[in-house]
Amino acid sequence: MSDDDFLRLPTGISGLDQMMEGGFPFPSTVLVAGPAGTGKTTFSLQFLAEGVRQGQQGLFFTTLSEPTQWMLRFIGRYKFIDKEAFGRQIKYVELGPVLREATSHAQVLDFIEDQIAEVMPQRIVVDPVSVIGDLVPGNYRTFLYDLTTRLKNWQATTVLTGEVLPDQLYPIEVSYIADAVVLLTYGISQEGARRKYLEILKMRGTNHATGRHLVDTSAKGFSVQAGLR
Ligand SMILES: Nc1ncnc2c1ncn2[C@@H]1O[C@H](COP(=O)(O)OP(=O)(O)OP(=O)(O)O)[C@@H](O)[C@H]1O
Ligand SMILES: [Mg+2]
Numbered sequence: 001m002s003d004d005d006f007l008r009l010p011t012g013i014s015g016l017d018q019m020m021e022g023g024f025p026f027p028s029t030v031l032v033a034g035p036a037g038t039g040k041t042t043f044s045l046q047f048l049a050e051g052v053r054q055g056q057q058g059l060f061f062t063t064l065s066e067p068t069q070w071m072l073r074f075i076g077r078y079k080f081i082d083k084e085a086f087g088r089q090i091k092y093v094e095l096g097p098v099l100r101e102a103t104s105h106a107q108v109l110d111f112i113e114d115q116i117a118e119v120m121p122q123r124i125v126v127d128p129v130s131v132i133g134d135l136v137p138g139n140y141r142t143f144l145y146d147l148t149t150r151l152k153n154w155q156a157t158t159v160l161t162g163e164v165l166p167d168q169l170y171p172i173e174v175s176y177i178a179d180a181v182v183l184l185t186y187g188i189s190q191e192g193a194r195r196k197y198l199e200i201l202k203m204r205g206t207n208h209a210t211g212r213h214l215v216d217t218s219a220k221g222f223s224v225q226a227g228l229r
Helices: 040-053 068-075 096-101 105-119 129-135 140-153 172-177
Strands: 007-009 024-026 028-034 058-062 090-094 123-127 157-163 180-188 194-203 213-218 221-225
Touching: 007 040, 024 028, 024 157, 028 040, 028 140, 028 172, 040 058, 040 090, 040 123, 040 157, 040 221, 058 105, 068 090, 090 105, 096 105, 096 129, 105 140, 123 129, 129 140, 129 157, 129 172, 140 172
Parallel strands: 028 157, 028 180, 058 090, 058 123, 123 157
Antiparallel strands: 007 024, 180 194, 194 213, 213 221
């Protein structure tokens, strides 16, 4: 495959795209993992907001069942995303009720596929995917495998966010099925302060930056300061 055939989706996150040859491979499955507050949801929303700027459709699955109104309150605080885009170019779907009521993997996967068929998104987010393990009937690993296989058939790049405990790097089950793993961590900076960091752990087919890079999360979104430790 020549480089021309290897498509990428820019994240629109300041500092990040140049660390990975211009963006996430398309189609692919990307795990963005980190403890509470490291910016997983902000990162995911920026990825979808960049899609809107490029005229693409986005689909945001929440597994926490945060009501739309609740989510919109937070989104209204971000300066990088247009609240009006929600419901139009970005569809917001609660997966919680389906996960709790389903008696088989197929029911959950069919529901997800119905949503995708309706929207035909280039960019999909499942936030956080780690909750699914506690809710889905049957074997979690098999479910994750089936989910990513189906998502790729739909020609989309999917960001799966993974919650971890502070001493954990990433959810191991999800890392197996992901084409890329991006870690968001807390660490102590060279000045001795606790700061947030991003590290690209793996990205198939991509010459990417390594090591940890300082991150800033604010109302303007998530930004990466390449080279700063
Ligand atoms: N509107 C905002 N203005 C300033 N800072 C913000 C804003 N929104 C988010 N942040 C910063 O980003 C941090 C993380 O946000 P985010 O919700 O994306 O993290 P998360 O990893 O998804 O957390 P969780 O695991 O709890 O879901 C906040 O704790 C805050 O420091
Ligand atoms: Mg979150």
